[in-house]
Amino acid sequence: MKAEFSVNGTRCDIDVEPRRTLADALREDLGLTGTHLGCEHGVCGACTVLVDGEPVRACLMLAVQADGCSVSTVEGLAAEDGTLHPLQEAFCAKHGLQCGFCTPGMLMTALDLLDREPAPGRERIREEMSGNICRCTGYVGVVDAVEAAAQELNPR
Amino acid sequence: MKPAPFDYVRAHSVDEAVRTLAEADGDGKILAGGQSLMPVLALRMARPRVLVDVNRIPGLATITPTGSDVRLGALVRHARLVEQPHHPLLAEAARWIGHTAIRSRGTSGGSIAHADPSAELPVVAAALEATVHIAGPGGTRAETATSFFAGPLETTLAEDEMITAVDLPVPSRWGFAEFSRRHGDFGLVLVVAAEVAGRWRLAIGGVGGVPLRPAEAEQLLNDGAEVDAVAAAAAAETQPQSDIHASADYRRAMTAEFVRRALASHGKRAAA
Numbered sequence: 120m121k122a123e124f125s126v127n128g129t130r131c132d133i134d135v136e137p138r139r140t141l142a143d144a145l146r147e148d149l150g151l152t153g154t155h156l157g158c159e160h161g162v163c164g165a166c167t168v169l170v171d172g173e174p175v176r177a178c179l180m181l182a183v184q185a186d187g188c189s190v191s192t193v194e195g196l197a198a199e200d201g202t203l204h205p206l207q208e209a210f211c212a213k214h215g216l217q218c219g220f221c222t223p224g225m226l227m228t229a230l231d232l233l234d235r236e237p238a239p240g241r242e243r244i245r246e247e248m249s250g251n252i253c254r255c256t257g258y259v260g261v262v263d264a265v266e267a268a269a270q271e272l273n274p275r
Numbered sequence: 276m277k278p279a280p281f282d283y284v285r286a287h288s289v290d291e292a293v294r295t296l297a298e299a300d301g302d303g304k305i306l307a308g309g310q311s312l313m314p315v316l317a318l319r320m321a322r323p324r325v326l327v328d329v330n331r332i333p334g335l336a337t338i339t340p341t342g343s344d345v346r347l348g349a350l351v352r353h354a355r356l357v358e359q360p361h362h363p364l365l366a367e368a369a370r371w372i373g374h375t376a377i378r379s380r381g382t383s384g385g386s387i388a389h390a391d392p393s394a395e396l397p398v399v400a401a402a403l404e405a406t407v408h409i410a411g412p413g414g415t416r417a418e419t420a421t422s423f424f425a426g427p428l429e430t431t432l433a434e435d436e437m438i439t440a441v442d443l444p445v446p447s448r449w450g451f452a453e454f455s456r457r458h459g460d461f462g463l464v465l466v467v468a469a470e471v472a473g474r475w476r477l478a479i480g481g482v483g484g485v486p487l488r489p490a491e492a493e494q495l496l497n498d499g500a501e502v503d504a505v506a507a508a509a510a511a512e513t514q515p516q517s518d519i520h521a522s523a524d525y526r527r528a529m530t531a532e533f534v535r536r537a538l539a540s541h542g543k544r545a546a547a
């Protein structure tokens with residue numbers, strides 16, 4: 120079945136089985152392996168991407184459902200010249216990761232949070248990021264990073 | 276894991292959706308937000324032959340105040356419920372559903388149809404005696420939430436029917452209290468107290484197969500009994516089961532405490 124959508128501003132046409140999830144289509148059909156699959160049933164948040172600007176579990180959406188939509192993945196965060204997004208910089212600077220597997224989902228979730236709330240407090244950051252599981256339990260660095268990125272993006 | 280193969284039909288009208296379900300002869304499933312169905316497919320606990328995607332049906336994603344009620348179209352996402360000003364109790368309850376990425380896809384109709392007794396919307400619907408609007412091949416019908424929830428994950432929805440909207444009265448006063456291990460988890464115990472047309476109603480989730488309406492506790496509450504007496508009566512009316520998350524005794528104790536909290540919070544939440 121055909122689906123046509125944009126990923127990070129680039130138009131993509133794919134022909135997939137209906138049961139193909141958006142996460143698998145991004146990884147297998149489009150070669151965008153930045154979106155990670157952890158639990159594959161909507162619990163861990165590693166596959167979080169933005170669809171039409173809203174955060175979505177890419178393992179809980181079929182690729183054919185993205186037809187006509189605009190998808191943003193972690194590959195679209197950095198500038199074209201390779202300059203990292205302030206969130207990515209903050210995750211590096213504050214060591215917001217241990218093994219790094221959950222990081223793409225963390226970044227996309229944080230991107231959405233800072234888009235809606237320019238200056239969330241640490242409690243709020245914890246609440247919003249709690250849908251993303253880090254099996255290394257490296258959460259303190261993640262909260263530090265999101266807080267630092269918020270200050271970088273929206274200096275008070 | 277990956278879902279087993281299925282045929283995918285994108286319905287463009289309610290009629291087309293129910294017709295496709297009827298043609299699937301009991302082996303079709305409605306796909307709305309997919310936040311409950313997709314995990315079940317991925318784990319292969321369900322392998323329907325046909326999925327009917329209703330996300331593109333126009334007109335089902337509206338929130339409409341209608342006098343003393345609010346009508347929720349079946350495709351209203353939980354994230355929209357959080358933001359809407361018409362029904363403050365729904366806004367508060369929706370805040371407790373999963374996480375942002377779940378709320379951005381999950382739908383009102385899907386949550387009611389899935390009928391998880393520890394999910395927020397079924398408990399709110401039970402407390403408010405919501406009216407569920409249902410379309411099938413033979414036409415439309417309406418049913419109260421009380422009779423609609425038949426058992427754990429079980430409703431009176433036929434295999435070829437779909438929910439189109441839910442009418443929820445706006446309570447004049449209300450309280451909501453939920454206990455879950457972490458924010459975003461299903462509630463171990465959740466309590467909705469709502470005053471509609473001068474009478475208080477209580478619904479408790481997480482302590483039985485369907486959202487529980489504790490009749491004796493409601494009567495005590497309406498008779499002006501002390502909160503502690505109402506809470507004790509509500510707990511006594513539950514018959515929770517023990518599982519890996521909590522023992523039955525613990526759930527019963529938490530029921531009493533969270534009935535207290537729901538009633539304590541209502542004063543601050545009188546409808547404007």
